[in-house]
Amino acid sequence: MADAPFPHRSSQAFIRNPYSGLSIHIATSLRLIWLAILVVALAGAFAVQAADANLTDGCVSDYSADVDYFPDKLKALHAVNFSVEYANHYKVLRVANAYDGAPDYEYVLVQCGAPMPPAEDFDPDAQFIQTPAGPVIALSTTQLPALAQLDLLENLVAVHSGLYISADEVRQGIADGAIAELGFGANINIELALELEPDLAVAYGINPDTDAHPLLREAGVFTALDASWRENSPLGRAEWLKFIALFYNQEARANQVFDGIAEEYAALQTMAADIAEADKPAVLLNSYLSYADAWFIPGGDTYVGQLIRDAGGDPLLSTPDSSASQSLSFETVYEAGLDAKIWLLETYAVNSLADLAALDARFSDFAAFQAGAVWNNNLDENPNGGNNYYEWGAANPQLALADLLAIFHPALMPGHEFAFYRQLPQA
């Protein structure tokens, strides 16, 4: 459920983001523009050699077939749903498993100023776009942190809706009218989208009959599908910032940002790696949904399952190598989970143990409840209930991992400041 592809999940913690802040963007972009002009001028002057950096602004003025225009390359290390292949003046981006039963999508990203490669070399359904791209429509909140981390937010012209977005710059942009709201799924306002003259739209797919992406494509907008929410690995999900970077020739920047995240993540993982099996607390997940008559327990290989295991926890009742969730009866979880040390929730509007007991009085029988060891991931919510765990958190799994490590093994994380998890108070 947490993995649902809905657009409105996200992060307000752009504040904590070192690369953000509108003034910084502008200054940086100005610098980049000058740099680009210089590079183009140099390239024009000497007219042969391989470029020494990707062109993040402007076009090639004097194309040569022998020049590798993408000296900075990237590769998906953890993500499994996208891959990229480089040629001298274009790159082929492929997205798999964008939704259940989705075909493989192929996008050809051609260096601006270089000739279009012949269409017959590619999938008949492939879409073509020139890089670096300009205005972008981002239909999932999970794409907003990537745009911020890559310093590309100034290109953002529209989102689906500002209601559940946490990022302050985006909320401000919507309030100022600089960023448009287009609506959800197939109800997207296509006329408004076209008026914004976007170079590309990044959408997500659930079911093509109710999604926005077929409509955008039909209207002639280059539309790429974001399958990040289908990644089970926390780092794989964060790695989709590289996917955004490809459209802007920002490979170098993306590698730098992602490597930083991966390093932090690995460091935390190493801290937990030495913990003996016996010291790993049994972690009860989610809660019984009375009207669903089920208690959903994610498998060990799901996003949250991996986070818990990486943080030195033992997800209770979870099927070890499964990347699916199981729906169990309350009885089963009750018998197995009564003594669990820690209880993690992903439940909206539960802010205290009293709230939890009001959902079902039987919850108070659990040892974790009685010990007050119940945590909900909704510390950072926007006024409409949009949860930044699903926005900034999705792009920064090291923050969620640090939270979990501090919950499971507080001694390892003295003075930890929680980003997403809140320990439920009595009332």
Next chain:
Amino acid sequence: MREQAGARPWILLALPVLLAALLALSLALGSVAIPLDQIAGALFAGGADSQAWTNIVLKFRLPKALTAALAGMALGAAGLLMQTWFRNPLAEPFVLGLSAGASLGVALVLLTAGGGGALVANLGLSGDLLLTVAAGLGSAGAMLVVLAVAARLRNSVSLLILGLMFGYMIAAIVSLLLYFALPARIQAYINWTFGSFSGLSAAQLPILALFVGAGLALAASLTKPLNALLLGEELALSLGVDLGRARFAIILATALLVSAVTAFCGPIAFLGIAVPHLARGLLGSADHRLLLPATCLTGACVALCAALVAELPGNNLALPLNVVTALLGAPVVILVVLRQARGQA
């Protein structure tokens, strides 16, 4: 001659036996395997060997079985009232828009950002109890609308159409709320629409029992006019039925039964429409003095069966209740339609 050929009044003796057996089975079976002597211990000897087992029997299986039995009785009886009153075999308790009203109440609580939810939360309610109150208020509101309209519209068909239109309007409002809602809350709303017998605590059960008891008592007092209504409203009137009063009592009884069940268990589909047909088939008589108790008992049995099947004993999985009731109920409705088509041919 007085005994109706094909009628099986003895079914009224057989059904309680079946009900008792199903209740016992509901206590004995579940996802967790508990030995029979331990179940008996939990029930009668003050506790099983393990506290978890005692709690599972007393806090899970017993309330759930009783809830299922009560809800089945209530929905079956309400369905019978509606089918007789509208003289339509496909009428069901929800045609009056009661569940639509309940769903609006729940949607307002679950789906509005800070709106209705905060309003009711200020009353000191939260969680499932909040949903119960919201659904109860929603269906009570719908009932008031229906009663007000029933006082003006003499024609039951107009009322039927009105109830349907009312339902569509509310469905549209709920869709609108869903459109702007957070996915986690959409999920919570969708879960509510699945229906459940297992959300009730031991403290809530008496409230449900009170409403269902009152509704059934009112329904029992209506058997005579209901029998007359088999001939249609005009002839019932000529037989001395006070139509205005009967209409009011039927709507009130249905509202008591359906609102309470919908509030505590969500909108449980198909029991209301299928159970009366099943009971008629078993009993072989349309005399409400026998048919009403037969429908209640059949409803309780069917609901317990559905709950048992949904739980998939011996398995960890649980199916949404409405999936099971629809799979059990739809064939019954299909059978009725086919039979009628054959009767007309």
Next chain:
Amino acid sequence: MSGPALEARGLSIGYRRRGKDDIVLGRALELELWRGQLVGLLGPNGVGKSTLLRTLAGMRPTLAGRVSIGGRDIAALKPWQRARHLSLVLTDPPKPALLNGYALVCLGRQPHTDWLGRLTERDHATVAWALEAVDARDLAVQPVAELSDGQRQKLMIARALAQEAEVMLLDEPTAFLDLPRRMETMRLLQRLARSADRAILVSTHDLELALRACDRLWLMSEAGIAMGAPEDLALDGRLGATFQADGIRFDHRSGGFAPRPTKGKPARLRGQGKEAHWMRKALERAGYAPVEEPAAIEIGHDGEAGWQLRVNGSQSRHRTIQAVLDALACPRD
């Protein structure tokens, strides 16, 4: 017997409409129904027969005037009190599933039973008597839904009888029945009015049957209601006036309606009896004018030999009426 079982004084019937004039279907009506009498209510479609019946039954409000039953204003009675004095049968007998004939007739006892509708021995005896009275004992054990329209209508009448109300109103009870069943039903009502001492008002389209079975007729037209013995109404022409329409005339002899005679060729029809009766009808239908004086066409029936036809002196014999008509249409020279 002190007075009429049901009477209406200064009665206006029709529909009230909000903000518009009332639709009045009859005004200042003075009506009486007496025990022991079968009264037929006749009138063209749409004249308000059903509205009158429902107003008399207390199911519709009057526009003016009052209806009283046994001397008491019907509007002041509660439904269960009314049901003890007045029973009703409608055109389309209901088809309740899973109810046998006996249970259906038992419903007629509702005005007399307790809140649960429990039947006493006396109730059962009355039900048995009612079934007997309509000659439907064999239908008692049968499922109502499987019976024919006529059989169900019989049971509905038995149910009305079992109600033990002195007034019985029937709204076109024979409309869906075939001819023999219609005759049977009207005869039954005629018998019941006398033997069970009921005041029965039956609306019908069936003029011929009504003329034969009813003690009195109410002829309803836009002008009002004409009342009297059927024979008087026929003789003074009011019957014909009520149903007048182009191309149709009231046949005083047969007591039915027939196509208005066209100016056809005269044909002399000799003889009496049923053969002559049916030949007359056939000739009228074929456009001839049956006469009794000598004419160019002469037709006679002589027993075993069949029909004898003489056209302008040439004679032929035919076995069937159809053959006679064929011979008239294409005369052989």
